[in-house]
Amino acid sequence: MEGSIKGASVLEYAFILKALFTIITLSISRSGSVITPVLYIGATADSFFGHTVGAYPGTFATIGFVSLLADTTNTPIASSILAIKLFGAAVAPYASVSCVIAFLMFGHRSLYSSQILSISKSRAITIETGKEISDVRNTIKNADIWFID
Known part of the structure; x- marks a missing residue:
């Protein structure tokens, strides 16, 4: 290294x-x-x-x-x-x-599964914040979100 x-x-x-x-x-x-x-x-x-x-x-x-x-x-x-x-x-x-x-x-993953998720990284994914990463479930929204507004 x-x-x-x-x-x-x-x-x-x-x-x-x-x-x-x-x-x-x-x-x-x-x-x-x-x-x-x-x-x-x-x-x-x-x-x-x-x-x-x-x-x-x-x-x-x-x-x-x-x-x-x-x-x-x-x-x-x-x-x-x-x-x-x-x-x-x-x-x-x-x-x-x-x-x-x-x-x-x-994405919404980490080496530390007990890390608390505080923000969503994308408008295309609905995510529950305030939970440990191991307990979070992702929901992908409509594909039209990928285009810039």
């Missing part, structure tokens, strides 16, 4: 292996950390993407590091602040935009 953030070359499939091994470990033992693998997967996947598009992979790894955290934990503001704290103020605009997009794209 540190190497990918510093811009070093990483195995193209490192993030896939980490995801696979994390899934296997959690399936077998039902215990273990999930935050560190999330950070590793985000950093190495975006580092690979940076290499693929010919950009500096360290910047992509930095953004992937915090974006996947914002995505899986529903914490875009905290993840943006973490990016500034760890990587400096220069990354703030990119990390903030990326964290908010990741937060909105993931």
Whole structure:
């Protein structure tokens, strides 16, 4: 993870292996950390993407590091602040935009099933707020909502 953030070359499939091994470990033992693998997967996947598009992979790894955290934990503001704290103020605009997009794209799920849902992320989905994520049921509205008013 540190190497990918510093811009070093990483195995193209490192993030896939980490995801696979994390899934296997959690399936077998039902215990273990999930935050560190999330950070590793985000950093190495975006580092690979940076290499693929010919950009500096360290910047992509930095953004992937915090974006996947914002995505899986529903914490875009905290993840943006973490990016500034760890990587400096220069990354703030990119990390903030990326964290908010990741937060909105993931839907109403979280690594923490006891997290209380306080807002709906889309007008196209009716969601009950004020409940734990594990107890929330989604209802998709009319498909015409997808068009901008």
